[in-house]
Amino acid sequence: MSGVWGKNIKLSIFGESHGKAIGITIDGLVPGIKLDIDYIKGEMERRMPGKNKLSTARKETDQFEILSGYFNDRTTGTPLCATIRNSDQHSKDYSKLKNLMRPGHADYTGNIRYRGFNDYRGGGHFSGRITAPLVFAGAVAKQVLAEKGIVIGSHIKSISDVEDNSFDKVNVEESLLKSLLKEEFPTINKEKGIEMRKLIIDAKGELDSVGGIVETAILNLPVGIGSPFFYSVESHLSHMIFSIPAVKGIEFGEGFDISKLRGSKANDEYYMENDNVKTNTNNNGGILGGITNGMPLIFRTAFKPTASIARLQHTIDIERHENAELEITGRHDPCIVQRAVPVVEAAAAISILDLMYDIK
């Protein structure tokens, strides 16, 4: 259980943090998509750890190998499977923790769900590492969308209580998105970015971790993507986004704050501009009735602080059924938000592409 998502595109994800390999099968891509492998590598690198002191010192090369569905530099239309071999693992680190359920992790719930048979090493199938194949799939989807002029970009809206500026929901600049895509730690307000980074380093120094919020924008979407009810853009996208470990909330447009507006403000009034339908405001984040309206699609994703911290924590021993203490000694990210940015974008890209394939 866990492995298949999508309506027209079917994603099958597999792998454990310390198993032989992780990977994904993408079924339903149209034939003939030319893939820019370097671009995919670049996306993978955006997620990769070990790049700077904001993230774990673990080196995961995340080198993918396409096993099928790809021929003469193009998709064949048959299932595309890509795998990433696991290497730099310290499996012995985990054996002694086997029975100590790490707080904030899925150790306990996974143990019960899988009756003790799950691979507990490094979080096993629950590991954030399993998002690497999602980034691969997203990098494919982003290329298809880019061909249609659709651009996805994100910034770190907040780390802990330090907040970046928000996107101008009506007029997100394409150039802004593109420049954010190039940054290791993308913020609109550079000084806020420096503050955030300092906050992360501080937390690390105190053997602690911090969380944050990612804000994402999708530009140039055609009108009419999505469906009411079970294939609303919000339904489909949130389904995928909540598959990303550590996500605890998602909101579209004004999101939770729209509940504080009056209808006369919240309704985005229409007007014509050169034969295009536009809205004056974009409180609905580009989606009405579950369907895109042509305005920028805007959403925010909340990440909790990294569950792995080096401090002593109280927990239980699942074998002995008694209270215990725990010190996690591995190498961990004091914050995963900056690494989560490409994962969120990947999730969005795949979701949108899947819904676009639904238009007949």
Next chain:
Amino acid sequence: MSGVWGKNIKLSIFGESHGKAIGITIDGLVPGIKLDIDYIKGEMERRMPGKNKLSTARKETDQFEILSGYFNDRTTGTPLCATIRNSDQHSKDYSKLKNLMRPGHADYTGNIRYRGFNDYRGGGHFSGRITAPLVFAGAVAKQVLAEKGIVIGSHIKSISDVEDNSFDKVNVEESLLKSLLKEEFPTINKEKGIEMRKLIIDAKGELDSVGGIVETAILNLPVGIGSPFFYSVESHLSHMIFSIPAVKGIEFGEGFDISKLRGSKANDEYYMENDNVKTNTNNNGGILGGITNGMPLIFRTAFKPTASIARLQHTIDIERHENAELEITGRHDPCIVQRAVPVVEAAAAISILDLMYDIK
């Protein structure tokens, strides 16, 4: 498109606001579930409009008829279809609005998505009325869950900027939930409830509308429901919740605010209590790695203010491709939050039951 949701339970929803009937087919219920029809009627009534001046004066009797899958007072195990005939409609009200795209509604996006062929009257398939069949399905699911001791309840966390107390996430009282279920306008703090109601009446008086947030708790869930990735509780539940018209955000546990905590605070530490595993805090809202941990499942759903307001609004005429003005004269809810409460609970009940059926 729009109509099928679920893994073990398959829901097919259908109907338009001013069509002949709306309804739902529930496939995958186990045989032999004794249904309390009066209970279902009660749930339907909780959603029904026209009960007080907080909601539209429209009378929808929402009388359902079970067409199949039900025999000798029990489910048969074959697909259960229930329909609700439409009546008290003023279809002519809408004809003149046909080309005027109501702001905040799906008129425009639906028109493009369905190439002008959708039933535009009263929002058609996009109407909030289509949630009545969901409440029916939820009332069935709630009965199955109740048999297992699982209780779902909600309160109105906020209307506009008036906030109710929050659930005590670690110790939600079952008795509190049960008393909330009996209220027309459920709040924990009664005075805040009065304030909220006043706010709704005020908005109505000003030909405007307000939104709000619903907080929901699910008690006594077994540990181990849900799966990592594509069948995480959050994924499955949010998929369904965002199918409800007017929802713009969802968060679990501390939700967006968990991003402001440090890991040492956000991690819910475990301890043993009489051979039961508990956590001291419940920032993760009863879910870790997409799987229930036995603590109360807590989530909040943000609703935007009702899109239908009686004020003059600016919009476009889709036929003439030009700017236009619009006055909506029908009978509308100044706030749909209180009517949305049973819909949210229904969505949660079905999602949880579907995931419980997944445990083999």
Next chain:
Amino acid sequence: MSGVWGKNIKLSIFGESHGKAIGITIDGLVPGIKLDIDYIKGEMERRMPGKNKLSTARKETDQFEILSGYFNDRTTGTPLCATIRNSDQHSKDYSKLKNLMRPGHADYTGNIRYRGFNDYRGGGHFSGRITAPLVFAGAVAKQVLAEKGIVIGSHIKSISDVEDNSFDKVNVEESLLKSLLKEEFPTINKEKGIEMRKLIIDAKGELDSVGGIVETAILNLPVGIGSPFFYSVESHLSHMIFSIPAVKGIEFGEGFDISKLRGSKANDEYYMENDNVKTNTNNNGGILGGITNGMPLIFRTAFKPTASIARLQHTIDIERHENAELEITGRHDPCIVQRAVPVVEAAAAISILDLMYDIK
């Protein structure tokens, strides 16, 4: 369980023979399909019993009502639900048979599968009557296909051991198919048809029943419909065809007999004809690698003799767990093959349309 089929079109079927209504929800139809209601009625009539002495005297008017997804004579693109009210039932006929498992029927298997909670009257959800909604859906699909020039037709290939001529697999005449569609008892060789009918009447006289084979052809299919493996035309179509009660076999092209040919004969050699690719023979029945090749799609469906016969039969009493005797007194078809013809065609039409929607 039982109710959802399809990839792009999702069918949810529901109902029991003696319940309130039977019906179907069709999700995924494109918007704007103009429906010829009289044509649909005509298709329903082809399946209806009581037309002549070859079939049961039961009168089922099979009057359908479209509840949703249909507006101004066209599909809206939202789920289309149609129901058929049950009437002329003799429910009391069945109560005394409740514990006597009718041989050849699903009484016993259904009783175990649904733990005794299924509606046993008239076969309940297992009744052949539940194919009426399939014919409705097929009549919609056939109209969409007809717009593209695709024609589906069938003849009764055999009743018991009386065989009709076979289709000329390479050159099925469109005019032949169209004339077969108009016949109550379609055969290519009229004399064989008369013989078959006599055989049915004879069986009826002897309180017995007969089975037969339906041969179906689909003309003017585009090349490239279907996919290897799990969405091969054969997989998708056979999945649906075996949903029809009483079907025990299906074969494509030469079918079982192709196993007797040598490769040099079985391979359908290609040639160009006016820039069209053709094959000299059509042993593969228009499908290679699960995908249409532009030649007529040909398949045969085997139906067992009607399980309901008036003769005394040996069986068991499920309540008493002992041997018993049984005499079925209701009104039954001595042969269902002629009534199954439109059901097979409907199944084929929906399957093909679903796969056509898959081409992006």
Next chain:
Amino acid sequence: MSGVWGKNIKLSIFGESHGKAIGITIDGLVPGIKLDIDYIKGEMERRMPGKNKLSTARKETDQFEILSGYFNDRTTGTPLCATIRNSDQHSKDYSKLKNLMRPGHADYTGNIRYRGFNDYRGGGHFSGRITAPLVFAGAVAKQVLAEKGIVIGSHIKSISDVEDNSFDKVNVEESLLKSLLKEEFPTINKEKGIEMRKLIIDAKGELDSVGGIVETAILNLPVGIGSPFFYSVESHLSHMIFSIPAVKGIEFGEGFDISKLRGSKANDEYYMENDNVKTNTNNNGGILGGITNGMPLIFRTAFKPTASIARLQHTIDIERHENAELEITGRHDPCIVQRAVPVVEAAAAISILDLMYDIK
């Protein structure tokens, strides 16, 4: 497209004959299944070519590697992915055939379906080689079934017009099935087996190929597996069986011949035997209303002769759009029926297990 099958178990198949690897992801297996790797290897070997002169001289070692979902010799409950690297390929053999559409193969239909982008080498994703991952999955499923006492076995019912004895449908001996499983060329009547083999060698000598029929029995199934309509055992199993390249027909129990029986004969009358419900005959092949009745499940699968033959054949050049001639020079099986036996059994095992998981 092509890659996902199943309701509770989700299979994602991928790979091309001459790509890097082929494989399968199995989602939905319960945790804790102890896998006998040697048994799986044995099943893979049953399908492997190059064992004798009845099959191609190609050596495919079919060595699989389990990448995920397997830990400490048991399934973890998370997706299990296994891959098989491709090796001994003569890719250049195929380049010159690129534009010559091999009769009986999917070259032409695949070319159109995938707009010329599919990997044409060795049939690409259409290759019979892609059934190796199915055999892997089947070997897992068979072990789970074996734990429950369920046994699957097959014999070659016919090669060309040489017929083996049939199974005694009422009393298939478990010992017979087990001895058939050990044979390279399983027949009940050994002399017929010798005759069949001679026939294959003869065809090979004449640069031709032959087809045949496989008869399969499944013993000790519980009563109540399967569902009416879209999850009938016949629907689910035939869907999977027709995914196997070269299959052109399937029938259950008496199959096509049941259409020649009268109802009084075709109905399998019930009787009690030591508190077990049995039938005197088994014309329905152990399935009634799509659900198992506890009698042996019997079905037959028809395979066409191998499409690859060394003789000169007429065809077209897809690039030049003109008639052409073709000589296939590779190494090919003069008959694939004996190698298909474990594939059919695998397909059956997975289908049955998937339906068993449906019982709640």
